[in-house]
Structures are given as structure tokens and as C-alpha cells.
Amino acid sequence: MNSLKNINLVKIISFIISVIGLFLILKSPELGQSSASAWAREAGGSVKSDEWMQMLHAYTTSYRAVGIIFLSIGLFYVLKKE
Secondary structure, three states, X not given: OHHHHHHHHHHHHHHHHHHHHHHHHHHHHHHHHHHXXXXXXXXXXXXXXXXXXXXXXXXXXXXXHHHHHHHHHHHHHHHOOO
16 A cells, blocks of 8 residues: 555656646746846846847757656656556
8 A cells, every 4th residue: 555655646746747847848938038038137238139049049948958858757657557
């Protein structure tokens, strides 16, 4: 019975990780834009547009990659047969 509780706990935690991953994937443009804006403010508020676009792309890609990793790992353990 104790191992059944552990399996259910792992599946619940994995599901939560999957939801976080899906959130990061779906919200990556907004999160990337806010991170790029914070970067621009820290750089003095005036940056070239090509630098802004490069940072926006980098931040968005980073959030999307982390989201894909979380979603993949979470779904792997949720769907894993015990």
C-alpha cells in the first residue's frame, strides 16, 4: 500500500511539472518580452533594435526550451506504466 502512495505522489508531482512546462511553452512570448524589457532597462533603457530582437529571441527560446523539458519529463512519468 505504501508503494501505491509513492507511485501516486510521483504521478501528481509529474503532472504538476507537466502543467508548469505547458504554461512556460504557451507564455514564452510574454515571458521573453518582459525579460528582454528588463534587460533593456538594466542596459540604460536605450538599446539598438537588432540587439533588442536578438535578446527577445534568446529569452523566448530559453523559456520555450525549459517548458519543453518540463513537459516532456512530466508526461514521461505520468504516462509511465508501473
